[in-house]
Amino acid sequence: MDRRQLTDPRALRAYAHPFRLTLIGLLRREGAMTATRAAELTGESVAGCSYHLRMLAKYGLAEQTGEGQGREKPWRATAPSTSWPGYTADPEVQEAATALSLAVVERYFTEATHWLENRYTEPPDWQEAAPLGDATIFVTAAELKELGEKVWDLLQPYARRTDSPELRLAAARRVSYVHFGHPAREFGTPARDDAEELHP
Structure with a gap:
């Protein structure tokens, strides 16, 4: 699978949703899963997971595997990573790309904060190895x-x-x-x- 390049401002805005970023991360990390399994892992409702998976599919970021039925149909990511313009002359794309970048950086910050707050529960070698x-x-x-x-x-x-x-x-x-x-x-x-x- 190749990297998915987003240039449509509608797709950029859709992907910038924090929970959709979480879902894509799960699909890429854990592999194909149903909306029910996604709900178990995230604490979101099955209906909510189904909706957000459909939105990701609308813009080519996720797809059904063709197995199962109803909400028990597994979904998978269509690419192992996603990229979007760092520069564009189109103001609409620029605004949407900036919003997505900010959402991703906020996610990085949240994950890093969680690590720092809990690092002392980890083995000493991992505490020393993690760069900052x-x-x-x-x-x-x-x-x-x-x-x-x-x-x-x-x-x-x-x-x-x-x-x-x-x-x-x-x-x-x-x-x-x-x-x-x-x-x-x-x-x-x-x-x-x-x-x-x-x-x-």
Whole structure:
């Protein structure tokens, strides 16, 4: 399955719903499941899960497997990951893509907060292994894009274990690895060599 690219603002807005992000994550992580099973795992009603699964299917993000009947028909994700424009000249797409990005970042924050609040219940080696930090770097836009691609390439040998359990070591656990880079806000005097020329 290939990555699903979203460019339709309606699809972007539909996907930005927090519970639909949860459902897609479940389908990708656990495999095909019925609305009943999704309800058991999330605490949402079966009717609610059915509705949101249908909305995901409407925009090509989920589909039925063709097995079962009624609400006992299993659903699956149509792609292992989703992408959307980082830049677009279309203001409607830009607004919808921004809303989706914000929803995803909020989800990252919620998951990271849960980990930090509960990390001391984990084994010491996992507490030490989980990274937390940042770095300030000076790069061009092209270099930042290249850096992201290199990080993505480094992750691929581990990402392949998702669909190939035989590649996983006995001690391996599912890990959420988030990397995010953006131009930093500048406070006070710009840290540029030509600052005096720009601001006499």
